[in-house]
Amino acid sequence: xxxxxxxxxxxxxxxxxxxxxxxxxxxxxxxxxxxxxxxxxxxxxxxxxxxxxxxxxxxxxxxxxxxxxxxxxxxxxxxxxxxxxxxxxxxxxxxxxxxxxxxxxxxxxxxxxxxxxxxxxxxxxxxxxxxxxxxxxxxxxxxxxxxxx
Numbered sequence: 314x315x316x317x318x319x320x321x322x323x324x325x326x327x328x329x330x331x332x333x334x335x336x337x338x339x340x341x342x343x344x345x346x347x348x349x350x351x352x353x354x355x356x357x358x359x360x361x362x363x364x365x366x367x368x369x370x371x372x373x374x375x376x377x378x379x380x381x382x383x384x385x386x387x388x389x390x391x392x393x394x395x396x397x398x399x400x401x402x403x404x405x406x407x408x409x410x411x412x413x414x415x416x417x418x419x420x421x422x423x424x425x426x427x428x429x430x431x432x433x434x435x436x437x438x439x440x441x442x443x444x445x446x447x448x449x450x451x452x453x454x455x456x457x458x459x460x461x462x
Contacts, residue, residue, distance in 0.1 A: 314389065316361075316364055316365040316366075317365045317366070317367065317385045317386070317389060320362050320364075320365035321367075321386075323361075326362055329348075329358055329359065329368075330381055332347060334383075337380040338371075338379070340376050340377065340378060340379070341359065359379060366385050367381070368382060
């Protein structure tokens with residue numbers, strides 16, 4: 314996996330991957346034509362991408378066609394992003410509640426209250442001035458009032 318991170322760390326290699334994603338099966342000459350680099354420099358970048366298994370090559374006669382292999386990127390997403398996503402999001406929600414001075418059961422109750430406030434608003438004429446019906450607006454006003462006292 315270190316090879317994948319190393320390969321993705323370079324802007325030129327990421328650009329090559331983007332080009333291969335947009336149009337697979339390109340030769341070295343086709344890839345060089347779109348970059349302001351020498352053929353040898355692009356070939357070195359492609360070797361690093363091949364070593365990281367991010368690019369797959371297929372020989373057709375005398376031409377070597379390059380294709381994007383998205384599997385290593387998917388493995389990174391599975392291991393490093395989705396694995397921690399739920400825990401981090403719930404931790405951020407808890408932090409938000411703590412900073413706003415709410416208890417989890419209070420937040421749920423306020424959310425239900427906000428939904429009931431929004432239902433009558435649907436019957437209001439379209440030209441009526443909208444009012445703030447945010448879930449936390451009442452709690453914030455109350456907290457701000459107490460701070461001022």
